[in-house]
Amino acid sequence: MKNRPWLIGLLATFFGIASTVMYSTQALETEGKPALQKLHGPSEIASTKAHPKVEDWEDPEVCGGCHERQYKGWQGSMHSISFKDPVFQAEWALAEKAVGGGAMTKLCGGCHTPIGILTNTVKFDPKLGKHGGFTTEGVAEKGVSCDVCHTASGSSAKTSPYGGPGNNSLIYTPGTTKFGPLKDAKSPYHETQFSDQHTKAEFCGNCHNIFHPDNKFPIEHTYDEWKQTPYAQNGIVCQDCHMVPVDTARRVADEMKRPKDLKDHGLGGIAGAGAENERSLVHDHGFVGGNSIIAPLLGVEGGEEHKAEAIKRLQSAAELDLFVKPIDATGTYELKVKVTNQRAGHQLPTSLTFIRQIWLDVSVTDAQGKVVFRSGELGANNRLPEGTVIFRNNSVDKDGKNTVNPWEVAGFTEINTIPPKGFRYGTYAFRLPAYSAGFTVTAKLNYMSYDQYLADKLLGKDAVKVPAVNMKTLTRSFDPQGRTVAGLSQPIQRPAQVARR
Numbered sequence: 001m002k003n004r005p006w007l008i009g010l011l012a013t014f015f016g017i018a019s020t021v022m023y024s025t026q027a028l029e030t031e032g033k034p035a036l037q038k039l040h041g042p043s044e045i046a047s048t049k050a051h052p053k054v055e056d057w058e059d060p061e062v063c064g065g066c067h068e069r070q071y072k073g074w075q076g077s078m079h080s081i082s083f084k085d086p087v088f089q090a091e092w093a094l095a096e097k098a099v100g101g102g103a104m105t106k107l108c109g110g111c112h113t114p115i116g117i118l119t120n121t122v123k124f125d126p127k128l129g130k131h132g133g134f135t136t137e138g139v140a141e142k143g144v145s146c147d148v149c150h151t152a153s154g155s156s157a158k159t160s161p162y163g164g165p166g167n168n169s170l171i172y173t174p175g176t177t178k179f180g181p182l183k184d185a186k187s188p189y190h191e192t193q194f195s196d197q198h199t200k201a202e203f204c205g206n207c208h209n210i211f212h213p214d215n216k217f218p219i220e221h222t223y224d225e226w227k228q229t230p231y232a233q234n235g236i237v238c239q240d241c242h243m244v245p246v247d248t249a250r251r252v253a254d255e256m257k258r259p260k261d262l263k264d265h266g267l268g269g270i271a272g273a274g275a276e277n278e279r280s281l282v283h284d285h286g287f288v289g290g291n292s293i294i295a296p297l298l299g300v301e302g303g304e305e306h307k308a309e310a311i312k313r314l315q316s317a318a319e320l321d322l323f324v325k326p327i328d329a330t331g332t333y334e335l336k337v338k339v340t341n342q343r344a345g346h347q348l349p350t351s352l353t354f355i356r357q358i359w360l361d362v363s364v365t366d367a368q369g370k371v372v373f374r375s376g377e378l379g380a381n382n383r384l385p386e387g388t389v390i391f392r393n394n395s396v397d398k399d400g401k402n403t404v405n406p407w408e409v410a411g412f413t414e415i416n417t418i419p420p421k422g423f424r425y426g427t428y429a430f431r432l433p434a435y436s437a438g439f440t441v442t443a444k445l446n447y448m449s450y451d452q453y454l455a456d457k458l459l460g461k462d463a464v465k466v467p468a469v470n471m472k473t474l475t476r477s478f479d480p481q482g483r484t485v486a487g488l489s490q491p492i493q494r495p496a497q498v499a500r501r
Contacts, residue, residue: 048171048173054138081300086129091406111210116137153172153193165203180194181198208223243285244267245284259281331432337443348418354392359445365442384451438477452466
């Protein structure tokens with residue numbers, strides 16, 4: 001892996017929240033399994049092995065010997081660098097120093113390096129990086145690796161204090177048996193066991209739901225968002241969109257069918273080298289979300305391919321529409337930009353909804369091409385101007401003060417993310433010069449992992465410029481009555497009276 005200085009990125013599960021309240025050791029009863037001990041609170045993570053060691057888990061390179069397709073996808077994924085991501089490391093360090101007592105080490109690490117937490121090999125070094133950093137050993141450095149998912153033998157979600165999956169409520173049984181969704185899997189190298197939980201959205205929800213362990217507030221709730229959607233109602237789970245190519249995920253959303261039910265999906269093949277039978281569908285392991293930055297910047301093999309898929313996913317997620325009407329005879333118009341979450345099975349944005357930014361950049365030009373209105377243009381400082389329409393939630397601490405520090409978040413005072421198959425509007429007013437033949441509106445929907453201010457805070461001022469991804473652009477021309485036209489010609493005197501509509 002190449003060495004780079006300060007880098008940017010934000011994981012689909014960026015980090016969790018800690019509290020000064022620590023969980024006591026608690027017996028955990030699971031159906032058909034022995035009582036366990038929760039030793040890593042406030043993370044819910046647990047192991048059936050009393051004192052697991054890093055060596056109990058397989059290195060992903062070994063897995064790649066037989067599962068080349070899956071390994072290649074994982075290499076370029078955010079899962080593969082969930083521990084090393086420098087932005088996560090910086091935020092994690094700030095959180096640990098703010099809370100103290102190792103709470104943040106365990107909670108955040110429970111999802112970003114489960115092996116490191118279960119083996120007690122994660123250490124905080126205040127001398128690393130700008131704010132301090134964390135180290136671990138061996139395969140634990142490789143974040144959410146193959147064995148992290150395929151040694152998960154159960155879940156304590158039903159008995160968790162949050163009433164469902166979250167804060168990594170998975171139970172691990174490290175060793176030679178690998179758990180997965182195939183009932184007839186056979187391997188010459190390891191034992192296999194069918195796991196029903198690997199077929200369900202709840203499996204992903206174990207880490208893609210993060211709750212404040214003190215006030216129980218859902219800081220990240222991607223799984224809970226999904227539960228309320230048409231996708232869930234149609235049996236479409238996380239794996240159906242995030243373990244297939246983006247083009248297939250687009251079909252899943254448009255046809256509201258699981259990949260296995262799509263006609264000519266083209267995802268067949270063998271699940272591993274030496275397999276006797278070809279399967280009708282083999283899942284990819286890229287887990288592509290919206291992060292197109294950190295993997296290629298870290299020089300991860302497959303990172304460029306992952307970047308291209310992430311941008312493609314962002315650009316397929318939403319649709320735009322424009323509505324214009326005159327307000328009066330003086331040339332004042334109302335413009336509404338409709339943003340529809342067409343193909344994401346959760347909110348846009350999801351995960352850290354108070355940090356991630358999806359916003360509208362809107363411009364209006366007259367018949368001569370002169371800009372008469374602009375909103376949402378990134379400034380020279382790479383920050384958004386006041387009044388920009390941003391689709392995100394506003395987070396506050398227990399005293400009602402605005403905060404983007406996850407360990408402080410106690411609630412949302414505004415919810416403006418876009419629900420699946422739902423929409424929200426950006427609404428504007430502008431004035432057109434007299435005698436104009438009409439005007440042209442261009443609306444751009446853009447995405448940034450987080451504000452430039454946060455990047456400067458975490459990595460140092462001007463250490464990196466946060467890039468923006470254009471998700472969708474729509475341009476449409478209108479006549480003075482607000483009717484859509486193919487193009488604009490010579491100036492026409494505005495009617496003396498324009499009826500309200």
